[in-house]
Amino acid sequence: MLDRTQPHQGLNSEDTSQSIDQDVVAHEPGDRGWRRPLGWLRRAGQFFFALSFSSLTRRIVSLNLAGLVALVASILYLSQFRAGLIEARTQSLMVYAEIISEAIAASATVEGNTVTIDPDRLLDLKPGESFGQPDESADFPINPERVAPILRRLIAPTKTRARIFDRDGGLILDSRNLFARGDVLRFELPPPSEKPSLFEKTKTAIKTWFNRGDLPIYRELGPEGGKGYPEVAESLEGTNGSKVRVTERGAVVVSVAVPVQHFRAVRGALMLTTQGDDIDHMVTSERLAILKIGGVASVVMIVLSLLLASTIAGPVRRLADGAERVRRRIQTRVEIPDFTGRRDEIGHLSGTLRDMTNALYSRIEAIEMFAADVAHELKNPLTSLRSAVETLPLARNENSRARLLAVIEHDVKRLDRLISDISDASRLDAELQRQDMAPVDLRRLLTTLTTVANETRLGHDVAAEIRLEGRGPNDAFSLPGHDSRLGQVISNLLSNAQSFSKPGDKVRIICRRVRGEIEIIVDDDGPGIGVDALERIFERFYTDRPHQGFGQNSGLGLSISKQIIEAHGGRIWAENRPGPADEDGNPTVAGARFVVRLPAL
Secondary structure (H helix, E strand, O other): OOOOOOOOOOOOHHHHHHHHHHHHHHOOHHHHHHHHHHHHHHHHHHHHHHHHOOHHHHHHHHHHHHHHHHHHHHHHHHOHHHHHHHHHHHHHHHHHHHHHHHHHHHOEEEEOOEEEEOHHHOOOOOOOOOOOOOOOOOOOOOOHHHHHHHHHHHHOOOOEEEEEEEOOOOEEEEHHHOOOOOOOOOOOOOOOOOOOOHHHHHHHHHHHHHHOOOOOEOOOOOOOOHHHOHHHHHHHOOOOEEEEEEOOOOOEEEEEEEEEEEOOEEEEEEEEEEOOOHHHHHHHHHHHHHHHHHHHHHHHHHHHHHHHHHHHHHHHHHHHHHHHHHHHOOOOOOOOOOOOOOOOHHHHHHHHHHHHHHHHHHHHHHHHHHHHHHHHHHHHHHHHHHHHHHHHHHOOOHHHHHHHHHHHHHHHHHHHHHHHHHHHHHOHHHHHHHOOOEEEEHHHHHHHHHHHHHHHOOOOOOEEEEEEEOOOOOOOOEEEEOHHHHHHHHHHHHHHHHHOOOOOOEEEEEEEEEOOEEEEEEEOOOOOOOOOHHHHOOOOOOOOOOHHHOOOOOOOHHHHHHHHHHHOOOEEEEEEEEEOOOOOOOOEEEEEEEEEEEEOO
16 A cells, blocks of 8 residues: 655655745645634633633632532532432332232242242232131241242332341342243353452542441341341331441442231241442432533633633733833833723723823923923022122122122022922922811911011011901801911912012902802902913913012912912912003003912811
8 A cells, every 4th residue: 555644755854844834835825714713713822821820810710610619519419319319219119028028928828838829810919918818827938939930020120139038037039049940140240350440449439438428338148147137127026127328339229128927927028129320320310410510500600700800800910011011111101001981990990090190190290390490490590609709709899899799698598599499399299198188267367367467568568458258157268278388378479469569559368258169369459460471470480570579589489379279179370450441442450360269168
């Protein structure tokens, strides 16, 4: 026969690989149809492989599977099916034994000292009916030759083993030895050298563990040991008896014994015993059915657990990977996966992580901008100070030296002010986060600050007045917050308004309730704010002052005020107060106005 299975015979490995590659390339256009399903299977395998090594997935599958396994095991071990089956089998055997016993006693005829059984008249008899006249004194032995035919006929449907014992417990007849003329007895015996396999040993051990319980071991007691069976001993006393045992191989054996009576005289005992593993087969079939159902339920549970894990472990892993990328590449913006469309804890976690990441990036950008602004603002006075120090040795007279020293002193004070305000601004967020908010009475706070401002009036002659609009309960002007920081905001707005006011002018503070908020207005009669500066006025280090006021402020006061107000959940903005129209009818500016709104209690 020709061998056609070696098309590359005689080629080395390199030639073979080259030919295989050429075959693949040659068939590539026609292989696209099956490559796509393979790609899907490969991706599905990768997905399942990734899920199988997920700790959360393992826990979900293990916990669900453990519960199902415990349920199936308890059903297999504690099932009442086995006990009910044994009880039903015992009752049926008892009925069969009573019928056979009555048949033996009813069909017997007394012939001297022997009992003759007429099998032909057995089916014509009614329960309790007998041949001949009752004779209480008749004492007869059971003739096995006459009993054997009827016994063979009656036990055939039951597939049980029947034994008849005399009154002394001796074996008279055993159905195992019943055979017709010409029959040959055959007993299946294992080969002497054959040993049970490991599978058989394991199967026997499991069966014994399931069936043993508190059941005794069944043993053959020999021809003269009938009374060694408790049920036979009871039947010889005139009562029915039953017993459940197990063999050495774990098979359940049910035996019943009833007395053979003739005119209420016990002549012997009939014992019926189950043969083979009929009960075990039924119990095993039931357990196999339970195992099949458990297997199907396990597959369904595993699939559902994997689907559940894919909706939990997968998104959580992606969120963790996104957070890890944020940690490693903090200098570049990395987006956290968006699962906010899910209406569950995963979606809430995704939204929270995204908000936290955006806040982190915003804080980083703010720190970078703050550092750049600080460097720029510190560089200006340092440059001026350096120029003055370098020029001081070149001064020719005392007036020039005095002016240079004044410049140095001014720059040093400006640096000190800048450093103090920068330090305050840098630790503001941390202090606001550490401190707990408490109820703040704005009426008392504004009254106290206005009184202090009117009593000090450092460097100006501008008074402040306060007006509270609206009446209400004592807590109508209360809000949760930090009283010291809110006082800092009001002081900044007051000092800013006073610095732009003329001597003799007044700064007006108005406090009123606007629905669920408290509004604070600070008005002055100064020149107002330029249109371009209305938005920039709250930027760090921004100043828009006359030349004579240059260097007196760091430009951080309004920026710090906005930061404090926003930390309290409020808003702050600036606007111009409209004044009367001029001669040409154009609108004029009566002064600047700063408005603060904070949520009330």
